[in-house]
Amino acid sequence: MILQFTLTVPEAKKLIALGALELPEIKAAFKEGKIFLKGGSTVSALAEELVGIKLGICGRITPLGTKGSRTWPVDAPHSILIERGVPRSCDDREEEEILGMRKGDVFVIGANAIDGYGNAAMMAGSALGGQPGKILGGLMGEGINVLILAGLEKLIPGSIMEATKACGRRKIDLSFGMAVGLIPIVGKLITEQIATELLANVKCQIIGKGGISGAEGATTMVAEGNPDQIEKLFQIIRKVKGTKTSGSPLSLEECRPHGPGCSDDLACIYLKPLKTQRKESKQ
Helix, strand or coil: EEEEEEHHHHHHHHHHHHHHHCCCHHHHHHHHHEEEECHHHHHHHHHHHHHHHCCCCCCCECCCCCCCCCCCCCCCCEEEEEECCEEEEECCCCCHHCCCCCCCCEEEEEECCCCCCCEEEEEEHHHHHHHHHHHHHHHHCCCEEEECCCHHHHHHHHHHHHHHHCCCCCCCCCCCCCEEEEEEEEEEEHHHHHHHHHHHEEEEEEEEECCCCCCCCCCCEECCHHHHHHHHHHHHHHHHHHCCCCCCCCCCEECCCCEECCCCCCCCCCCCCCCHHHHHHHH
């Protein structure tokens, strides 16, 4: 039996969160260990499923470009640590909390770009990538499970290595929004295609991307399996239909010129007149 379905970007993020719940490492860490959730809309969807909390969203991409939150701090923690099922904010002590993690614990993060080789990277609009950028390298060295949640709308042509070389906060002269660089992330990647196969014993194939009327960036897939598994998946898809972007309400409001945090933004055309930007870029 074959089921065809289309997921908008927010719906796919919800499905990814549900798929992540099926991972043995998530189940074990939630029960007996620690799960660190680094804020992002897909990770926020997982936080909602695990502990009923919407995370504060910092950076984002909107029609205006690469933007931040309108206010900071916002109305919810950006990152939380769940220890044996109990969540706590760790925005002011991320490094301390990560140093307390052990084998079997899980660090969960989103991504802004993934490639066809299974590699991923996050955008960095703050100096040295902000707190996440400062801890990611050391995190890899600790041997903690890293789970990357990223929808297929993040898939780029070429490789993450090529994309990383092409950009950089101090390399870009003019930017619609803050200039960003890319920080590669190494871990287990979960997309909506992988999540589908985690949620039901089916074989999933992507057959189309994109759409209109709110389905821009959507993924159309077919899943094949026995009738019981297809029925199970069908009910899950019905559950996620209509899902909106996860994140605390205040944090979903994007930044305005000269708002909190803007002083750290580089090359943003919204902060200075374009003529001034061009003049500075030539110096």
